[in-house]
Amino acid sequence: xxxxxxxxSAGLMNFSIFFVLAVVLLFVILGFVTMAILAERKxxxxxxxxxxxSHVGGKWGLLQxxxxxxxxxxxxxxxxxxxxxxxxxxxxxxxxxxxFMVMATIPLTxxxxxxxxxxxxxxxxxxxxxxxxxMLMAGWASNNKYSLLGGMRAAAQMISYExxxxxxxxxxxxxxxxxxxxxxxxxxxxxxxxxxWQPIAFIVFFIAATAELNRVPFDLAEAENELxxxxxxxxxGFRWAMFMLAEYVYxxxxxxxxxxxxxxxxxxxxxxxxxxxxxxxxxKFSLVVYILIWFRATFPRIRADxxxxxxxxxxxxxxxxxxxxxxxxxxxxxx
Amino acid sequence: xxxxxxxLLNVGPQHPSTHGVFRLVLKIDGEIIVEAxxxxxxxxxxxxxxxxDLQYTQIIPYTDRMDYVSAMTNNYVIVHAVETMMGxxxxxxxxxxxxLAMELNRVASHLLWWxxxxxxxxxxxxxxxxxxxxxxxxxxxxxxxxxxxTFNYMRVGGVKWDAPEGWIEKVADFVPYLRGQLKGYHQLVxxxxxxxxxxxxIGTYSKEDAINxxxxxxxxxxxxxxxDLRKDEPYSIYDRFDFDVVTREEGDALARYHVRMxxxxxxxxxxxxxxxxxxxxxxxxxxxxxIIKAPKGEAFVRIEGSRGEIGCYISSDGKxxxxxxxxxxxxxxxxxxxxxxxxGESISNLIAILGAVDIVLGEVDG
Numbered sequence: 293x294x295x296x297x298x299x300x301s302a303g304l305m306n307f308s309i310f311f312v313l314a315v316v317l318l319f320v321i322l323g324f325v326t327m328a329i330l331a332e333r334k335x336x337x338x339x340x341x342x343x344x345x346s347h348v349g350g351k352w353g354l355l356q357x358x359x360x361x362x363x364x365x366x367x368x369x370x371x372x373x374x375x376x377x378x379x380x381x382x383x384x385x386x387x388x389x390x391x392f393m394v395m396a397t398i399p400l401t402x403x404x405x406x407x408x409x410x411x412x413x414x415x416x417x418x419x420x421x422x423x424x425x426x427m428l429m430a431g432w433a434s435n436n437k438y439s440l441l442g443g444m445r446a447a448a449q450m451i452s453y454e455x456x457x458x459x460x461x462x463x464x465x466x467x468x469x470x471x472x473x474x475x476x477x478x479x480x481x482x483x484x485x486x487x488x489w490q491p492i493a494f495i496v497f498f499i500a501a502t503a504e505l506n507r508v509p510f511d512l513a514e515a516e517n518e519l520x521x522x523x524x525x526x527x528x529g530f531r532w533a534m535f536m537l538a539e540y541v542y543x544x545x546x547x548x549x550x551x552x553x554x555x556x557x558x559x560x561x562x563x564x565x566x567x568x569x570x571x572x573x574x575x576k577f578s579l580v581v582y583i584l585i586w587f588r589a590t591f592p593r594i595r596a597d598x599x600x601x602x603x604x605x606x607x608x609x610x611x612x613x614x615x616x617x618x619x620x621x622x623x624x625x626x627x
Numbered sequence: 628x629x630x631x632x633x634x635l636l637n638v639g640p641q642h643p644s645t646h647g648v649f650r651l652v653l654k655i656d657g658e659i660i661v662e663a664x665x666x667x668x669x670x671x672x673x674x675x676x677x678x679x680d681l682q683y684t685q686i687i688p689y690t691d692r693m694d695y696v697s698a699m700t701n702n703y704v705i706v707h708a709v710e711t712m713m714g715x716x717x718x719x720x721x722x723x724x725x726x727l728a729m730e731l732n733r734v735a736s737h738l739l740w741w742x743x744x745x746x747x748x749x750x751x752x753x754x755x756x757x758x759x760x761x762x763x764x765x766x767x768x769x770x771x772x773x774x775x776x777t778f779n780y781m782r783v784g785g786v787k788w789d790a791p792e793g794w795i796e797k798v799a800d801f802v803p804y805l806r807g808q809l810k811g812y813h814q815l816v817x818x819x820x821x822x823x824x825x826x827x828x829i830g831t832y833s834k835e836d837a838i839n840x841x842x843x844x845x846x847x848x849x850x851x852x853x854x855d856l857r858k859d860e861p862y863s864i865y866d867r868f869d870f871d872v873v874t875r876e877e878g879d880a881l882a883r884y885h886v887r888m889x890x891x892x893x894x895x896x897x898x899x900x901x902x903x904x905x906x907x908x909x910x911x912x913x914x915x916x917x918i919i920k921a922p923k924g925e926a927f928v929r930i931e932g933s934r935g936e937i938g939c940y941i942s943s944d945g946k947x948x949x950x951x952x953x954x955x956x957x958x959x960x961x962x963x964x965x966x967x968x969x970x971g972e973s974i975s976n977l978i979a980i981l982g983a984v985d986i987v988l989g990e991v992d993g
Contacts, residue, residue, distance in 0.1 A: 341755060588751075597975075
């Protein structure tokens, strides 16, 4: 449906349909984010021998995140005197907007996808790379030394880890001959999930993705024990919430991407085809999110220089070797 | 060559990783520390001066607030100093209660250090595990003294309260429980590659440096110096227990980690033996006059606290207040080596180095 709209001529009607769809997607994602934050806190609580949120909104603290968001919305809007005001205001928007834009290409099921681009994967990487501009802006505009250090760290980290991230997926691209996420999932239906075909790529991708998401053990940009709060030290209220929101939406997007690339997207396990694709997607996706939360409960933070070394000296060579290996296998065995 | 500017960065006094109100003025080049200058005194309360107007029993609560993480040892050093001057014989049961309280407190102190040290590296779970187990110790000490942190438990000549019914059994049950938990701690943290990367060969100093900077406690023993006052100058009844002095040779942050983890095990050994030898009945406080007056003269005693050697010097002119009181506060001395260690390190390592020193600001500032 969306595809037809994209190809039709521009008009007020088409525009409003697009607008409504986008707003619906935004609310679905926001709804997810509030639940994801609650889930993260509950799972962390479970792993750390405590309860997590339990009061607001009944038994399980169901409305805790909602209450948090409301609190952030009504909070006083603070801008430091010495800050670069226009940059300070626009930075959270620049960081947040791409996180929502990348959602467009993710095929949630074979029918539900907003834009079936032929360069879907490249689109994701290119757009998500924009967020770093927002972070760096925030770090610079705050006029705070901790923010600046945090912004620098974030920039260095994101740029370094994007390379192994892309390289690890090239193996899949070689096997399927397409960058289209829909076709990548379809290829897994014929041959089995790529986590089986590309285990090395999966591990590299997962590690690089965690780093891209700025999550433990790669959450250097906001290492509160070293840099207070990193690039958003000076932010509060809803501007701060935008950064957090961006982070969680990316977590959603990246988990969805991992599901699509390696776990067969909406495809069911054998003999369980009667369960609808959307449920399968949700299950696999939740598993990835759970593992990310599990990481957070387990690992200490890696050091900045070790982080860089790890990206350039370990992940990148491994990813390159994986491409070479995949090419060999494809050439000699899969002809 | 790119021209880079040095930047002045104030770490603290309000900073999540300074473990209190400690301030470090850093000159940094990028993330590399060129010069570090510690600024202390934000928590200075003048304990020593205040003590000159207080009776000896009244000084004890002030010592609680010096090293508030391990208050029992501070309690002990002041009463030990006065007892030494007066030549008092402390009853057997009181000695055992003191040992149990001090060793439990040492375990609690090391657990808190363990949790916060790993937290400095960004891992949140160990902190909660450590606090869960420390909570049990605090509950035990609470039953004993009526307070969870500032115990005010010891008195000149003995202790204030006898152990409540069933307390000794609870302590006995706690020892195997914590031993089991420690296994889990080691599994979670000690072998973690990231943790090892962040502590191995970080903040290394030599045996000579440690002695020259008059470091003590785990900070000294991590360089291979086998020096523990409980063993080398036994006070109280420490000579009755069989335990080892844990040492490591490397002198880095990881060595300090292992020394402290080892000390928890050794303290548990002492607690276990003390529970077995615990006398069935007896006095808990010696016969002391209502108003305690130390005889004219001076005395210096030192004991092995959780963080190092705690010393107490009393100069008395025979009145009910001391003429001059001086504490040797181990955190203050241990902190002195920090500027030397920090030079040329990155900000991430700063956290590891400062964390491994294990300071309590109440003690540093006195």
